[in-house]
Amino acid sequence: MATTSAKSSTFVPRVSPSPSSNGSNRPSLLSFPKSSPLIPLKHLSLSRSSLHALKTLESPSISKSTTLEPTKPDSKPTILVSEKLSEVGLDVLRSFANVDCSYNLTPEDLCAKISLCDALIVRSGTKVTREVFEAAKGRLKVVGRAGVGIDNVDLQAATEFGCLVVNAPTANTIAAAEHGIALLSAMARNVAQADASMKAGEWKRNKYVGVSMVGKTLAVMGFGKVGSEVARRAKGLGMHVVAHDPYAPDDRARAIGVDLVSFDKAVSTADFISLHMPLTPTTNKIFNDETFAKVKKGVRIVNVARGGVIDEDALVRALDSGVVAQAALDVFTVEPPPKDSKLVQHENVIATPHLGASTMEAQEGVAIEIAEAVVGALNGELAATAVNAPMVPAEVLAELAPYVMLAEKLGRLAVQLVAGGSGIKSVKVVYTTARDTDDLDTRLLRAMITKGIIEPISTTFVNLVNADFTAKQKGLRISEERVSVDGSPDCPVESIQVHISNVDSKFASALSDNGEIIVEGKVKGGIPHLTCVGSFSVDVSLEGNLILCRQVDQPGMIGSVGNILGEENVNVSFMSVGRIGVRKQAIMAIGVDEEPNKETLKKIGEVEAIEEFVFLNL
Numbered sequence: 001m002a003t004t005s006a007k008s009s010t011f012v013p014r015v016s017p018s019p020s021s022n023g024s025n026r027p028s029l030l031s032f033p034k035s036s037p038l039i040p041l042k043h044l045s046l047s048r049s050s051l052h053a054l055k056t057l058e059s060p061s062i063s064k065s066t067t068l069e070p071t072k073p074d075s076k077p078t079i080l081v082s083e084k085l086s087e088v089g090l091d092v093l094r095s096f097a098n099v100d101c102s103y104n105l106t107p108e109d110l111c112a113k114i115s116l117c118d119a120l121i122v123r124s125g126t127k128v129t130r131e132v133f134e135a136a137k138g139r140l141k142v143v144g145r146a147g148v149g150i151d152n153v154d155l156q157a158a159t160e161f162g163c164l165v166v167n168a169p170t171a172n173t174i175a176a177a178e179h180g181i182a183l184l185s186a187m188a189r190n191v192a193q194a195d196a197s198m199k200a201g202e203w204k205r206n207k208y209v210g211v212s213m214v215g216k217t218l219a220v221m222g223f224g225k226v227g228s229e230v231a232r233r234a235k236g237l238g239m240h241v242v243a244h245d246p247y248a249p250d251d252r253a254r255a256i257g258v259d260l261v262s263f264d265k266a267v268s269t270a271d272f273i274s275l276h277m278p279l280t281p282t283t284n285k286i287f288n289d290e291t292f293a294k295v296k297k298g299v300r301i302v303n304v305a306r307g308g309v310i311d312e313d314a315l316v317r318a319l320d321s322g323v324v325a326q327a328a329l330d331v332f333t334v335e336p337p338p339k340d341s342k343l344v345q346h347e348n349v350i351a352t353p354h355l356g357a358s359t360m361e362a363q364e365g366v367a368i369e370i371a372e373a374v375v376g377a378l379n380g381e382l383a384a385t386a387v388n389a390p391m392v393p394a395e396v397l398a399e400l401a402p403y404v405m406l407a408e409k410l411g412r413l414a415v416q417l418v419a420g421g422s423g424i425k426s427v428k429v430v431y432t433t434a435r436d437t438d439d440l441d442t443r444l445l446r447a448m449i450t451k452g453i454i455e456p457i458s459t460t461f462v463n464l465v466n467a468d469f470t471a472k473q474k475g476l477r478i479s480e481e482r483v484s485v486d487g488s489p490d491c492p493v494e495s496i497q498v499h500i501s502n503v504d505s506k507f508a509s510a511l512s513d514n515g516e517i518i519v520e521g522k523v524k525g526g527i528p529h530l531t532c533v534g535s536f537s538v539d540v541s542l543e544g545n546l547i548l549c550r551q552v553d554q555p556g557m558i559g560s561v562g563n564i565l566g567e568e569n570v571n572v573s574f575m576s577v578g579r580i581g582v583r584k585q586a587i588m589a590i591g592v593d594e595e596p597n598k599e600t601l602k603k604i605g606e607v608e609a610i611e612e613f614v615f616l617n618l
């Protein structure tokens, strides 16, 4: 942390952990609290090649939290698996962590266990509520949803607690689509009812006459992964397929031969309706009395999405009145539904206990996908399937790695130049770049600047997941500006400037003419460099610690300060002087490997020509 400043001030060292204090000089995009026992990625046999690329950004983490469970530094992390996961996924987890498979936990049991766990893997049956994140006391770093729907995870709470949520969005698509088609056909031909009747010793051929699917119109509501696979299969059955999805691209629909239509057109023209949208505040009970008033009388409905998208009482009414002829349901508002559920018991309803994803193949795929994502995340990597953090392709991450490091260091440096360290309300980040706007994703850089600014002045640990939220909560407004320059677009960013306005500085030379603290940095040869402080140009690599001194330019200054440090066995890694003119004001930037003690810094402050100085932890 920054110490001392103007010559007359008393020197009070204040040390706080820095990201580099873990011995690694690499940025940790997903730094987690200290209790995270991390194992190098090389000890894992993960199949996904992207994990290798992401490794360039991997780093253990540091937190200031003292409320966390102490964990031996070399012990394995603990992963709680609260619902059945295929053995292949468990094997991946076990090679990395202690795995606790505790199925059928009550919400209270889950809250009791969670503070001992670094990661939690769930399916749709576990509600990961705010209470769970609170009970975790900062230890829970990752929630892995072994499947698609994340409506059972309180994403807002996860984000606030800096807990990454990842899912496995692709491995069960086909299984869900096949189950949708199975329910569609079974419903149309009364398979389930006829089977039950036969098992009861009956032979009722006339009672179970069905309806044909060929030539009928199917409305696919939600034309995402599952919806489009259902549409493809329904086309194969000779159905006319329309789809409604406000966000689906036309070309995806065209490729399958499906018309994208409005909600009303879809529901009013369909003979069959198949639901494939996520459960969100917008889709909650989207099928209600009003919707059923618009459908073709005798429509048949399949739901393998989420029970909550249908108002179940309204559906019972529509079934009773014959507006809906039949329904085939895999999902329910409350799972399992009550034993006396009118819907499940309805003679025109067939039901399965949320089996859409339950094939051997899908469960193996999902288990591997989620295990790899969770392990990667515990290693500080950004999962490609992150739900509450930016998804950044591996190659972009690799390219941005040194800039991410630069961003965090500039943030740390800038905040240490603020007198008192706090009270910062407005930060402007200026990126100088030759890249087009679409070609430079600054979310990572902004998050790391935020981390650099907030961590030295608070007890909050900040990572990519909660950076924006934490900044907002602390009333810190971070704006971004791009300055286009001619240059090589091979280099993502020429320079990054951090401006902090409306604050006093403990190093007056860091203030620009308009009173803002300004620090500027560049990446040179893959290493972050500080290139400007206030109006002074310098050039020092941002490694170790930094002493900034303002003096009147004159011979012998480097020697004087160097001698003081040398006498105290403080190793100088570099020195750079930026001056406004010969024998005029100058800034000397001195990189030091060790942190000089109070006495040493006092001696530097006493050097005749030095007008002010500051010590900064990078």
Ligand SMILES: NC(=O)c1ccc[n+]([C@@H]2O[C@H](COP(=O)([O-])OP(=O)(O)OC[C@H]3O[C@@H](n4cnc5c(N)ncnc54)[C@H](O)[C@@H]3O)[C@@H](O)[C@H]2O)c1
Pocket: 148, 149, 150, 169, 172, 173, 176, 221, 222, 223, 224, 225, 226, 227, 244, 245, 246, 247, 248, 276, 277, 278, 279, 282, 283, 304, 305, 306, 330, 331, 354, 355, 356, 357, 358
């Ligand atoms: N029953 C099961 O076991 C099972 C298995 C897999 C998926 N699912 C569920 O199926 C649903 C779809 O999964 P997916 O993998 O296809 O997800 P997806 O994200 O690929 O597709 C969802 C689609 O719904 C669309 N959508 C969002 N809001 C909409 C609205 N108001 N109206 C119409 N469309 C809307 C989205 O644009 C998206 O294209 C999810 O709810 C998922 O949880 C269930």
Ligand SMILES: O=C(O)[C@H](O)COP(=O)(O)O
Pocket: 123, 124, 125, 146, 147, 148, 149, 150, 172, 354, 356, 357, 358
């Ligand atoms: O959203 C999903 O992936 C499905 O609903 C599957 O849920 P499950 O993992 O509980 O089977």
